[in-house]
Amino acid sequence: MMSHANEHPLLKSARREAIAALSIWLLTTIYCVGYCSLYGYMRDPGDPTSSGRDPQSLTYILGFPDWIFWGVVVPWGVCTIVSGVFSFCFMQDADLEN
Amino acid sequence: MLIAVDEVQTPGYSVLAALLLFIAASVWLGTVAQKAMEKKDFMQGFFLGNRGLGAWTLALTATVQSGGTFMGFPSLVYSFGWIVAVWIASYMIVPLTGFAVVGKRLAQLSRQTNAVTVPDLLRERFGDSRVGLLASVMIMFFLSFTMFAQFKAGATIMEHAWPGSGILALTEDYDAPVATQSGESTESAAATPKTFRQTMRTWFPLSSKYYIGLMVFSITVVGYTLIGGFMASVWTDLFQSVMMVIGVMLLVCLAVPMAGGLEAASRAAVASTSPALAFGPGYSTAGREFLTPGLALSMFFVWVFAGFASPASMVRVMAAQNTEVMRKSILLLSCYNCLIYIPLIMTCIAARSLLPDLGKQSDSVIPRLSLLVTRDFPFETGQFVSGLILAAPFGAIMASVSCFVLVIASGMVEDIYAKLINPKASEKQLRRATTISMVAVGMVAILANLNPPQYLQALVVLSGSAGAATFIAPVVMACYWRRATASGALAGMMGGFLVYFGVYSCGWMQNWATGNPKLPGAELILSILGQDPKIGPAGFFRPYYILGLDPIVWGMLASVVAGIGVSLLSKPPAPELVKRFFDVRPTSTIGGTA
Numbered sequence: 001m002m003s004h005a006n007e008h009p010l011l012k013s014a015r016r017e018a019i020a021a022l023s024i025w026l027l028t029t030i031y032c033v034g035y036c037s038l039y040g041y042m043r044d045p046g047d048p049t050s051s052g053r054d055p056q057s058l059t060y061i062l063g064f065p066d067w068i069f070w071g072v073v074v075p076w077g078v079c080t081i082v083s084g085v086f087s088f089c090f091m092q093d094a095d096l097e098n
Numbered sequence: 099m100l101i102a103v104d105e106v107q108t109p110g111y112s113v114l115a116a117l118l119l120f121i122a123a124s125v126w127l128g129t130v131a132q133k134a135m136e137k138k139d140f141m142q143g144f145f146l147g148n149r150g151l152g153a154w155t156l157a158l159t160a161t162v163q164s165g166g167t168f169m170g171f172p173s174l175v176y177s178f179g180w181i182v183a184v185w186i187a188s189y190m191i192v193p194l195t196g197f198a199v200v201g202k203r204l205a206q207l208s209r210q211t212n213a214v215t216v217p218d219l220l221r222e223r224f225g226d227s228r229v230g231l232l233a234s235v236m237i238m239f240f241l242s243f244t245m246f247a248q249f250k251a252g253a254t255i256m257e258h259a260w261p262g263s264g265i266l267a268l269t270e271d272y273d274a275p276v277a278t279q280s281g282e283s284t285e286s287a288a289a290t291p292k293t294f295r296q297t298m299r300t301w302f303p304l305s306s307k308y309y310i311g312l313m314v315f316s317i318t319v320v321g322y323t324l325i326g327g328f329m330a331s332v333w334t335d336l337f338q339s340v341m342m343v344i345g346v347m348l349l350v351c352l353a354v355p356m357a358g359g360l361e362a363a364s365r366a367a368v369a370s371t372s373p374a375l376a377f378g379p380g381y382s383t384a385g386r387e388f389l390t391p392g393l394a395l396s397m398f399f400v401w402v403f404a405g406f407a408s409p410a411s412m413v414r415v416m417a418a419q420n421t422e423v424m425r426k427s428i429l430l431l432s433c434y435n436c437l438i439y440i441p442l443i444m445t446c447i448a449a450r451s452l453l454p455d456l457g458k459q460s461d462s463v464i465p466r467l468s469l470l471v472t473r474d475f476p477f478e479t480g481q482f483v484s485g486l487i488l489a490a491p492f493g494a495i496m497a498s499v500s501c502f503v504l505v506i507a508s509g510m511v512e513d514i515y516a517k518l519i520n521p522k523a524s525e526k527q528l529r530r531a532t533t534i535s536m537v538a539v540g541m542v543a544i545l546a547n548l549n550p551p552q553y554l555q556a557l558v559v560l561s562g563s564a565g566a567a568t569f570i571a572p573v574v575m576a577c578y579w580r581r582a583t584a585s586g587a588l589a590g591m592m593g594g595f596l597v598y599f600g601v602y603s604c605g606w607m608q609n610w611a612t613g614n615p616k617l618p619g620a621e622l623i624l625s626i627l628g629q630d631p632k633i634g635p636a637g638f639f640r641p642y643y644i645l646g647l648d649p650i651v652w653g654m655l656a657s658v659v660a661g662i663g664v665s666l667l668s669k670p671p672a673p674e675l676v677k678r679f680f681d682v683r684p685t686s687t688i689g690g691t692a
Contacts, residue, residue, distance in 0.1 A: 004580075004680065004681065006677075006681040006682050007680060007681060007682070008206075008680060008681060008682050009682070010202065010203070010206055011203065011578075011680060013202075014202045014203040014206075014577070014578075015578055017198045017199075017202070018198065018199045018200065018203075018577075018578070020198070021194050021195050021198035021199050022195070022199060024191065024194060025191050025194070025195050025398075025402055028188075028190065028191050028398075029188070029191075029395065029398040032184065032187050032188075032394075032398070033184075033391060033394050033395045033398065036184045036187075036378065036391075036394060037378075037391035037394070040181070040184065040377060040378045041377060041378040041379065041391070042373060042374060042377035042378070053377065055373035055376075055377065058373070058376055058377075060360075060361040060364065060365075062360070063354075063359060063360025063361040063363075063364065063444075064180075064360065064364075065180050065364065065376045065377075067377075068180050068183050068184075071184070071187075072183045072184060072187045072190075072440075073183075073440060075187075075190060076187070076190040076436065076440065077436075079190040079191055079194070079432070080190070080432040080433065080435075080436055082194075083191075083193055083194045083428050083429060083432040084428075084429045084432065086194060086198065086428065087194075087198075087425040087426065087428035087429050088425065088429070091198060091202075091421075091424075091425050091428075092421075093420070093421045093422050093425070094202065094206075094421050096202075096205050096206045096209050096420060096421065097209060
């Protein structure tokens with residue numbers, strides 16, 4: 001990749017933040033969709049050989065179905081914390097005017 | 099609509115009173131906004147609020163842009179169950195991607211180019227007026243659908259708020275569920291021609307309350323936007339967002355204990371339906387798979403990319419005061435989303451056990467629930483509280499209409515009048531052009547809604563995603579890629595747009611052929627496209643799913659491939675142009691902005 005000596009500092013930090021944010025998006029997507037696909041889909045009741053969960057195995061955590069708790073609620077909390085850390089410790093302020 | 103209105107379902111004057119209160123508050127905010135912006139350059143002030151958005155106004159108005167999320171969503175949870183949590187799950191990441199991917203750079207570019215609109219920015223950045231013109235036409239095309247639908251929704255809510263009109267169903271498109279007679283939701287495609295012919299018999303097929311509602315709604319919203327401009331739109335949006343979170347908190351705190359806790363509610367709901375309510379792909383009596391893993395993946399594209407690449411949210415980011423405001427907005431919006439979506443899902447699961455038999459009237463779940471849970475409040479205050487809860491989505495509709503009217507008018511004034519027709523327009527002329535175009539937009543919206551088409555809601559979803567598929571590549575390229583060219587930007591827009599609509603229209607053809615298998619051509623279409631896979635939400639305007647993915651994924655892919663490919667094939671952009679937007683300016687030319 002070509003380096004540009006005169007590149008605007010805002011551009012550098014913005015690019016770094018964009019890559020970081022999209023990486024977090026990718027991780028979240030892989031985890032949530034992956035976890036919920038593995039544990040959140042019920043076995044076809046008419047076909048005992050089909051993959052998926054037995055409805056009898058469902059447990060509840062704090063009232064949420066277990067797979068929703070681990071696949072959506074927990075990552076949602078983690079994402080909120082990560083977003084907070086990102087915005088206050090990672091993302092840099094820059095002068096927009098020049 | 100044969101189910102009798104029972105005793106907890108009649109909203110008295112309280113709902114109407116709450117709506118009028120909302121309207122009055124919005125008009126007041128509009129006049130306050132006018133005082134706040136009177137000082138500087140008219141265009142920057144009226145259409146961008148002098149780039150003065152603070153953290154709260156930016157966070158709660160930039161990506162929460164349509165009342166639709168709050169209206170269709172509860173009905174989905176009620177109908178399909180817990181899987182809808184996965185459908186909306188990407189909202190956990192929307193605040194971060196919404197501001198951190200292009201936000202900072204977009205705000206900088208909009209200052210460097212002195213742009214008032216998104217097409218303005220793209221035109222200057224690529225140094226080509228064709229890019230601006232195409233972007234402008236696209237934005238007006240997408241937003242018009244959404245805006246017309248919101249006018250209709252606003253009018254319909256006012257119609258239903260009238261005492262004695264029965265339950266207030268919070269859907270953006272009332273006719274769609276009513277028109278169906280069999281199957282699940284809007285399954286019966288065969289009903290379309292008949293309903294169409296019936297409505298064509300008369301110019302004014304709806305009740306007079308609807309037309310009164312339409313007039314009151316249009317005049318107030320266009321009116322206060324005309325008075326207060328961008329800031330009026332932003333402040334009413336903030337106002338409704340705050341009301342919305344109060345409403346959701348009230349509902350979840352009242353409904354979940356009433357159902358005996360979340361687990362009890364969930365178990366009761368499962369017992370009255372099937373275990374499918376607690377699992378993917380969702381509960382359905384018609385054999386539809388609401389959310390397959392492929393569609394769950396698609397939703398992580400839909401919300402995230404429609405969140406930052408939609409023209410209406412880009413304008414808000416362009417108006418941000420500084421980068422500190424953006425950073426704070428990420429955290430604020432993250433917390434806000436936590437307070438809205440998961441509690442709303444909990445509320446609707448509780449509703450499933452408290453109000454088990456709504457059936458096709460699932461759209462009215464929130465109004466019914468709010469009247470139910472506030473029933474025992476002393477001194478009839480429950481009626482008024484539920485009126486306020488119901489007024490929040492109405493406020494959301496007003497806020498988004500106001501935003502769309504503004505974006506469309508800014509396109510007409512800035513991108514067409516000031517750039518093409520009269521480049522030397524005085525401030526007075528610009529003001530007059532703004533007034534004329536906003537009144538014109540309002541008139542067209544009223545005319546379009548005198549006899550509103552069905553399935554508008556489907557077109558809303560479609561145009562929202564189409565905006566993302568169209569603008570994603572041009573915007574990201576504009577922000578970060580030196581080698582991007584004007585031809586590349588044009589190709590990225592056209593590529594995303596054409597592929598998205600192409601794939602979508604295959605779905606309509608497939609649907610039409612499935613509904614009319616005897617007609618000529620139907621067999622051929624089905625032999626090419628295959629049978630209806632029975633996944634995703636029901637409705638006539640269903641997309642076609644290639645590899646089980648939503649068309650937005652293919653549209654975005656096409657946009658990116660076309661944008662990069664054509665950029666590389668075309669002549670590199672002029673070095674001065676790239677320098678202007680990518681490099682530090684030599685100190686001697688400070689003040690060269692504007």
